[in-house]
Amino acid sequence: MIPSSVDYTRASSVGEAIRLLAENPDAKLLAGGHSLIPAMKLRLNSPALLIDIARIAELRFIEDTGNAIVIGAASTHADIITNPHLKGLTAMIEAGELIGDTQVRNMGTLGGSIAHADPSADWPAVLLALEAQIKVQGAEGERIIPAAEFFTGFFSTALDTGEIVTEIHLPKPAAGSASAYRKFMQPASRFAIVGCAASVSVEGGVISAANVAFTGVSDAAFLDEGVASALIGKPATLENIEAAASAAAEGDMHINEDHFASQAYRKHLAKVYAKRALAGACGL
């Protein structure tokens, strides 16, 4: 399969990439290319120009700033799961290890994945559960978008035209906090049929804070407030987790359906994987 004709250029800085984007309205940013190039091969996407940002040094780093771990947007999945700074952010490691395969993890990037916002991608759920802040830059300057406001719908984000994701800030977990990611994957593509990221804070055996986020279930990754609120103030036991997880993916919401999983099956899986992710985060 051959993509449509396309020009290619490599940006050497974020500033240059933003300028090139502004000058070429039919351009697309290319990082690892592991979502964009397959889409171009299927002719689902035919940009006039690709602006390669994968080798911009200021986009490929992982650092500990004291209260957060900051990941440059062009860091690959392999960069992330092998980086010692990520050790305390278990859900990031567990999700990253389940993305694609070795070869895909060596090319695909965190920034590329979240900007693409595939409704079955793993990172969006994890970023929601860990309350990530996403730094973006455009001609107007920089701004920070909380993960909870970033994923707005089916392949849609809060990025404005001409903006680039530059950094992902992950708050370091406080004492007593832990996270986990579990997924039921499509066996060929390894995308999530249902993926659940959970982050839980436990004080004196009682759950004081919780985030539960899903991918694969609806048209975008989302925080499930019903499950989280059912956990607050409860002892961190399997029984309480199971009871709270039974509220997963309920209420007035769109549930995905395809030839792998019906809506009813996805809803069932959401409850099962919420339980498993929460149990993982609580060390049960």
Add this chain to the structure above:
Amino acid sequence: MPKISLTVNGKTHTHEVEGRLLLVHYLRDTLGLTGTHVGCDTSSCGACTIHLDGKAIKSCSLLAAQADGSSITTIEGLAPDGELHPLQEGFKEEHGLQCGFCTPGMIMCAADLLSHNPDPSEQEIREGLEGNICRCTGYHNIVRAIQYAAQKSAVAV
């Protein structure tokens, strides 16, 4: 058209290429290195696996232009002419191939695995090869071939 310059199996090549040219087609059609195969063409099967700057990647999902300035190793460059890499020897000795179509990708992926995990368990080998599919379903002997290479390399060191 972008002009690219890259090193493939130790030799530098410079070409003007179409922006849309896939790396696997550059290797096979422009350079004549047909050991790298195109299987599924959708980044699932791993037959097109090569090393880009020392890391296993799927060359059907990369543009040649993205590899500008990089160093590439394909199956042809794994061992000097006339010699077998321990993995190639392992696939021969342990009957690790049937039709042979997936073999170059299997070997290049296994080489990446052994480079950071020289003594993998059977489970680690199977997980390391999750991005490579064998339609003959000959996985058992593929795992044995990689165990053979790991053992042989350990003896050599």
